[in-house]
Amino acid sequence: MSKHADPNKPVDSTAVSGTPLNADATAATDSAATTDSTAHAVAPGGARKSRDGEVVLSFDNLNVDFITSESHVKAVKGVTLDVRRGEVLALVGESGSGKSVTSLSAMGLLADTAEIRGKAHVAGTQVIGLPSEKMRRMRATKVAMVFQEPMTALNPVLTVEKQLTEAMEVHNVAYGQAATEKAVELLDRVGIPDAAKRIKQYPHQFSGGQRQRIVIAMALACDPEVIIADEPTTALDVTVQAEVLDLLRELKDTLNVAILLITHNMGVVADLADRVAVMFMGELVEQGEAREILTNPSHPYTQRLLAAVPRLEDVNIDSSHLGDEIAELTARIEQERANDEVVVSVHDVAVEYKVRRGKFRAVEGANFNVAKGRTTALVGESGSGKSTLAKAVLGLLPIAEGELHIGGKDLTKLRGREAKEMRRKMGVIFQDPAASLDPRFPIGDCITEPMVVHKVGDKKSRIERAKTLLDAVKLPADVINRYPHELSGGQKQRVGIARALALDPALLIADEPTSALDVSVQAVVLEMLTELQKEYGFACLFVSHDLAVVDHLADDVVVMRAGKVVEQGPADLVLHYPREEYTRELLAAAPVPDPDVQAARRRARLKLG
CATH class of the missing domain: 3.40.50.300 (P-loop containing nucleotide triphosphate hydrolases)
Known part of the structure; x- marks a missing residue:
């Protein structure tokens, strides 16, 4: 895997307890450090003033417990916090x-089971107990809220106009034509093109980004x-x-x-x-x-x-002046790869979906290889075709054109027993670890299921293999008798990795395997994949939209857009010396935890735009 893997990444403490990072961090907490040093004075109406502006949202010694007949969870403990205009x-x-x-x-x-103590002021009004x-x-x-998933925040059977104007009318902000005019202004403000026409449309007729803009417009509707x-x-x-x-x-x-x-x-x-x-x-x-x-x-x-945050650094958005440096790096990489053994070969592959009026070509003319012991990342935005192509490699979608060879055999020509034997050589890690494990099965059965399906070994040998794999993913042996709901998210994904390796596959396909995990757990899972690849030697096809994760893990990168490969090559070249404008746009948009770098990225985006 990539040389970017860092052996000094934080050690995951979720292996048994499920507690994120190290629990002893709280021992170092200094109560004086948890309060803002800014001096405040109470203004008329209960709103506080600070030297930097009016405080319009504040929490004062907020405590929230969730109490049921079976448990008592202290979710929030003494939080004091201000947000200023x-x-x-x-x-x-x-x-x-x-x-x-x-x-x-x-x-x-909050749910009815919540017991709240302390104070929370919104625009000078105490809202706890209101x-x-x-x-x-x-x-x-x-106070208004913008939720994470815009499709669930919007009503699919109401037009955008109805949803925006309804909020205004309910809160006596505007009515009738005045409400509609304000709704159009809001859509225009949040960047929806042709707002006067599109306000009559339904949520499903907008892209994901446009839907989130509409949710923001709804939050602004009542000022x-x-x-x-x-x-x-x-x-x-x-x-x-x-x-x-x-x-x-x-x-x-x-x-x-x-x-x-x-x-x-x-x-x-x-x-x-x-x-x-x-x-x-x-x-x-x-x-x-x-x-x-x-x-x-x-x-x-x-x-x-x-x-624990993976970082995408030393990116040259404009690399036109670095010809000699790129040529030298290319020659070195080609020399290193000269003896690579190709496990997967994708040649002019096209994938189609049947739609109401014929067929939709989701992937067209894709070409790339995945070598033994190396990771090739498929990257791109939603709808780029990367997940579709990964499913085709797995044999889950038919190939309309081209050739797809795995281990020297053309997957498009395999049938029956040969096709089943080929699938045995492939393992899959899914995006959502909770959804990918059967909640009715103990962990041991989750791991051994592929062995049962392919009739590998007897019950005793399968259990021993499961224990070996649990050890490989750094989970204790007693996990084998526990159920998925008893494990943390990071532990579930480790079980998913163990199951994917159960049949000792030649190819591992990982579809956004860390996107549902916290950053500290993500770092550990990435490091684990690196170590397991060194030990088992599998080729890996890694599907992701997170370029920092890809930079950490991948040897090669294939950039897709609208079903076509627009750029590919060694990760060191594609991610740090991009040739294509679309790749540069992706890299310029990728956030990193550095305010100065982010400011530079914003300037780069404006320049590219």
Whole structure:
């Protein structure tokens, strides 16, 4: 795998406990460090003033417990935090840190099982314990939310016009034609082209990025003073993500709203945030100016969180003046690869889908190889054809044209027993570790299932093989009798890797295997894949939209756009000396956890645009 793999990456502590990073980080917490040093004074109406502007969202010693007959979970512990008008404060942390629970308490959207203590003020009003009717009026007019998945936030059977104007009418902001005119203005403001016409359309008629822009327009419909953006770019491609971040920055500056950004993506933080607050296991462990936190973190947890982030560095967006350097690097790589054994050969492959009016060609004219012991990454935005091509390699989709050889055999010509025997040589790691494991099966059965299907060994040898694989992915032997719901996300993905290796495949296909994981767990899984490839020698086809992860892992990169390969070659060349404009656009849009680099990337995007 790639020389970018770093043996000093943080050690995963989720192997048994499921606790993200190291739990002892809380021991170093200094209570004095968790409060903002800015002096405040109470203004009329309950809103606080600071030397940097009016505080429009604040939490004061907020505690949230979830109590049921079976458990008592302390989700948020004594959080004190301010967000000021005209600023973006990023609330960061891994899954289970309490960041989303904190934000939902300001919206009055926590479940009935939540027991809330402390204070939360929105525009000067204490919202903890506020009667539901008054809280309903606060939402949208004082505080609004932008959710992570735009398709689930929008009603699929209502036009965009109806959804925007309904919010205004419910909150007595505007009615009839005036509401429609304001809705058109909002769509125009958030960058929807031909807004007056498209407002009559339904959510499914927009792209993912446009749907997120519509969700932002809905949040702005009633002129709120605070916007809570909960992972607003997680479901978006990097180029669309960059556009949405630019939009949020513009809205902050032009409308002077306060934005509470909930995210685990430190690159997004570097791009957009003015200040950062870090949460760990329900506690606020560090907060301050974004540049200071990202470049000089003081708390051990923040340090480990940033150290675990894969980084895409030394990218030459314009490499036209580096001809000699590129030629030298190319010659060195070709010499290193001279004796590579090709496991997968894709030659002029086309893949089609049947649609109502004929066929849609999702992939056309694809050519690349995957060598033994090396990783080839398929990258591109949604709809580029990368996942379709991976499914074709697996034999899950028919090939319309071209040849696809695995281990020297043409997959398109194999039938029956030969086809089944070929699939035995391939393992798959899926994107969502929870969905890929049968909840009814103990872990041992999940791992041995491929061996049962292909009639490999007897029961005793299968169990021994499962134990060996669990050890290889650094899980304790007693996990074999546990069920998927008893494991953390990182542990589930380790089980998925173990299952993929059960038949000792020649080819491993990994479809976005780390995108659902926290950054610290992601780092460990990537390091594990590197070590396992060295040990087992499999070829790997790695599907991803995260270029920093690809840079960490891949030997070769194939860039796809609209079903076609637009650039390919060694990762060191494609990701650091890109030739094609589309590749340069992807690289310029990829966020990194450095405010100065992000500022340079924004300038590069403007230049390319």
